[in-house]
Amino acid sequence: MSGPTIYDVAREAGVATSTVSRAFSNPNRVGATTRERVFAVAAELGYRPNPHARALLSGRHHTVAMVVSDITNPHYFELIRGAEQRAKASEYTLVLVNVEESPRVEWDQVQRLVPAVDGFVLAASRLPDENLRQVAGQRPVVLISRELPDLASVVLDHVEGCRRVVEHLASLGHRDLVYLAGPRNSWMAATRWSALQAATEENGLTARRIGPFTPKVAQGPAAADGALNAGATAVVAHNDLLAIGVLQRLAQRGVRVPEDVSVVGFDNIFAADLCTPGLTTLGGVHADVGRVAMELLLDAAAPAGRPEEQPRVVLPTELVLRGSTGPVRAP
Amino acid sequence: MSGPTIYDVAREAGVATSTVSRAFSNPNRVGATTRERVFAVAAELGYRPNPHARALLSGRHHTVAMVVSDITNPHYFELIRGAEQRAKASEYTLVLVNVEESPRVEWDQVQRLVPAVDGFVLAASRLPDENLRQVAGQRPVVLISRELPDLASVVLDHVEGCRRVVEHLASLGHRDLVYLAGPRNSWMAATRWSALQAATEENGLTARRIGPFTPKVAQGPAAADGALNAGATAVVAHNDLLAIGVLQRLAQRGVRVPEDVSVVGFDNIFAADLCTPGLTTLGGVHADVGRVAMELLLDAAAPAGRPEEQPRVVLPTELVLRGSTGPVRAP
DNA sequence: GACCTGGTGGCAAGGGGTTGCCAAACGGTT
DNA sequence: AACCGTTTGGCAACCCCTTGCCACCAGGTC
Numbered sequence: 001m002s003g004p005t006i007y008d009v010a011r012e013a014g015v016a017t018s019t020v021s022r023a024f025s026n027p028n029r030v031g032a033t034t035r036e037r038v039f040a041v042a043a044e045l046g047y048r049p050n051p052h053a054r055a056l057l058s059g060r061h062h063t064v065a066m067v068v069s070d071i072t073n074p075h076y077f078e079l080i081r082g083a084e085q086r087a088k089a090s091e092y093t094l095v096l097v098n099v100e101e102s103p104r105v106e107w108d109q110v111q112r113l114v115p116a117v118d119g120f121v122l123a124a125s126r127l128p129d130e131n132l133r134q135v136a137g138q139r140p141v142v143l144i145s146r147e148l149p150d151l152a153s154v155v156l157d158h159v160e161g162c163r164r165v166v167e168h169l170a171s172l173g174h175r176d177l178v179y180l181a182g183p184r185n186s187w188m189a190a191t192r193w194s195a196l197q198a199a200t201e202e203n204g205l206t207a208r209r210i211g212p213f214t215p216k217v218a219q220g221p222a223a224a225d226g227a228l229n230a231g232a233t234a235v236v237a238h239n240d241l242l243a244i245g246v247l248q249r250l251a252q253r254g255v256r257v258p259e260d261v262s263v264v265g266f267d268n269i270f271a272a273d274l275c276t277p278g279l280t281t282l283g284g285v286h287a288d289v290g291r292v293a294m295e296l297l298l299d300a301a302a303p304a305g306r307p308e309e310q311p312r313v314v315l316p317t318e319l320v321l322r323g324s325t326g327p328v329r330a331p
Numbered sequence: 332m333s334g335p336t337i338y339d340v341a342r343e344a345g346v347a348t349s350t351v352s353r354a355f356s357n358p359n360r361v362g363a364t365t366r367e368r369v370f371a372v373a374a375e376l377g378y379r380p381n382p383h384a385r386a387l388l389s390g391r392h393h394t395v396a397m398v399v400s401d402i403t404n405p406h407y408f409e410l411i412r413g414a415e416q417r418a419k420a421s422e423y424t425l426v427l428v429n430v431e432e433s434p435r436v437e438w439d440q441v442q443r444l445v446p447a448v449d450g451f452v453l454a455a456s457r458l459p460d461e462n463l464r465q466v467a468g469q470r471p472v473v474l475i476s477r478e479l480p481d482l483a484s485v486v487l488d489h490v491e492g493c494r495r496v497v498e499h500l501a502s503l504g505h506r507d508l509v510y511l512a513g514p515r516n517s518w519m520a521a522t523r524w525s526a527l528q529a530a531t532e533e534n535g536l537t538a539r540r541i542g543p544f545t546p547k548v549a550q551g552p553a554a555a556d557g558a559l560n561a562g563a564t565a566v567v568a569h570n571d572l573l574a575i576g577v578l579q580r581l582a583q584r585g586v587r588v589p590e591d592v593s594v595v596g597f598d599n600i601f602a603a604d605l606c607t608p609g610l611t612t613l614g615g616v617h618a619d620v621g622r623v624a625m626e627l628l629l630d631a632a633a634p635a636g637r638p639e640e641q642p643r644v645v646l647p648t649e650l651v652l653r654g655s656t657g658p659v660r661a662p
Numbered sequence: 663g664a665c666c667t668g669g670t671g672g673c674a675a676g677g678g679g680t681t682g683c684c685a686a687a688c689g690g691t692t
Numbered sequence: 693a694a695c696c697g698t699t700t701g702g703c704a705a706c707c708c709c710t711t712g713c714c715a716c717c718a719g720g721t722c
Contacts, residue, residue, distance in 0.1 A: 003446070005677090005678055005679080006678070006679065007678080007679095015701075015702090016701060016702045016703080017678090017679080017680095017702090018679090018680075018681075018701075018702060018703080018704095019700085019701055019702075020679090021678095021679055021680055021681085022680085022681085022701090024679095025679085025680070025681095026680090026681090029699095029700085029701095030700070030701075031699080031700060031701085034700080034701080048442075048445065048446050049446070049678085049679075050387070050446050050677090050678050050679070051446055051447045052383040052384075052386045052387045052392065052446075052447070052677095052678080052679095053383075053387055053677070053678035053679045053680090053707090054678080054679060054680080055383040055707095056381070056383045056384050056387055056677095056678080056679075056680095056706095056707045056708065056709090057678095057679065057680050057681085057706075057707045057708095058679095058680075058707085059707085061383065063426075071408060071411060071412050071415065072408055072409070072412055074405060074408070074601065077402060077403060077405070077408060078403070080402060080427070081402050081403055081429060084402065084427060084428070084429050085429070088428070088429075088440070091443070093426055093444065093447065094426065094427055094428070095394075095424055095425065095426055095427070096411070096415060096425055096426070096427040097415070097419070097425070098412060098415050098416070098419075109419070111379075112422070113424065114379065115334070115379050115380070115381050115382055115383075116382045116383070116424065244605065270403075270405065270601075270602060271601060271602040271605050274575065274602050274605045274606040274607075275605040275606075276605075276607050336707090336708055336709085337708070337709065338708080338709095346671075346672090347671065347672045347673080348672090348708090348709080348710095349671075349672060349673080349674095349709090349710080349711075350670085350671055350672075351709095352708095352709055352710055352711085353670095353671085353710085353711090355709095356709085356710070356711095357710090357711090360669095360670080360671095361670070361671075362669080362670060362671085365670080365671080380708085380709075381707090381708055381709070383707090383708080383709095384677090384707070384708035384709045384710085385708080385709060385710080387677050387678065387679095387707090387708080387709075387710095388676080388677050388708090388709060388710050388711085389677090389709095389710075390677090
């Protein structure tokens, strides 16, 4: 069934199995001529080292897992793409797990994979802090869109980003904003809210929060109705999906955007510039986020062992202005 | 570093390692009381079977790979989601590989993974037929959006679907359509083109083809300009991304849709109903495609061995009418 | 009491590769 | 010719788990 082994190669090349093994894993431990013959025979036989046998002994699998909380959110595609690219570049295999916003599923899947992978990239993990620490005790972990002391993480700079959002709205004359909150167990949701609060205070605006909402288009109507009911002039949605749902509902109810209400999202997903009006949103280079996270993970998983201090990378955001924000309507 | 082994469990429980092994992999081969004690000790020690040691002997890894040709296309998200869900349900691990439209990368990655996975789902593979057969000789393979005799596949019914597209355009008075072709090595592109040809002939229309185009938004302008130059009244783009790019370019050039030109896409991606006007497109339940493909693969990879005949599943399409198609302009 | 039967559990041999340790081979010294 | 240091390659143990085969034991039969 499976292909030839080092034994076949060794026999064929007239050397010991250990020599074949070393020719592949530690080339300068074996003479040049011998090595060449081994390679030649291996190529001829179509030999490929069995990664499992290798992993068995070394405990290193050249495999990492990426866990995302909602694979249908286009935002994650970019993260995945960046991470996958980086992993591939180092010949690491990427295992993808979608946990559909469920901490329970996330925990089960991570535990199932612990013995099979060298590390985890957890994107927008919904696990409680102590579970994250547990996982980190078992394998190297890099968080995306979440921070925790002593764990490596990559996040976009939402403090700065939210300030830009608030300043933008303030410059348009808005005095009050309503934040449509993301899931309760989302670190990002909490971070955005406190960053918005800080920035509004700084700029003399008020901020209110309603929700939490599952950040999907389908939740848009509920969120939009809530915002209208609160008399909002400016709405900041937890992410673009929710914002798009809000836009749709507002249009349906005859509320004009941005004349009556301004709407801001987060992530700058693919669809954000296609909807009507285009969505003003706080973006960033998400593929880079994925790439950097994977890079940190590969470093941590490297034979050298993980460094003592866990890096915390903060990447810049970018406020993308489109048609969904405009001057506040005359009172 | 790694956790306890069956030896630890065996010692602690006062039984032989083989008993521990059997307690897990073949429970009714060992007495109830012994089994309970083994489980208790295992739980206490936090024992987890090492999947690699297991795979080494059985040759089965409980891991499958999914290869997609462009992970940034929202269309694939749904495929991935369906496949991931199905794999998870059977406790299979899903390895994701993005090959960025490159047959070379696809081949390298697949070969790299052959010894590590139980099978492959190849979505829109760009590999030549003979390479696909080679892979199928090494591991079970299920194709998505591609057919090949003797290989299992799951596709949407594009013959029927294209007929619906053509009938729709014909009913609006169009007498001629221009197909903006997908990549040269895309089976889907060839299939759509021949299905469109057949359907146009059947309905007394003419069809022309320009391209090929890489099916991304960025290629839209070139495609749109080509279509306008050809004097098209109805444009059928290889997929929604290209169609969206076309819509943008047409708007930019002041060409009205659908008054001057009708545009149709394929896939019904997330953004198709957000653009302006909404995109008429041939959709289908892509998550089901992924799910079914994974199901076939798991069947084929099952211990029973693969069945002799390779299933070819054809799922229904659905023509989604939106604003981008309308009556042909008066001549 | 001798014999059989079915149910349990242990022994030991892998499965494919890695690696510590040792020995042979080789070229050069004195 | 005896001696020495350095490569280079081989032996065998080990990684963790599975499984064919055999031994054992309790209970049932005649």
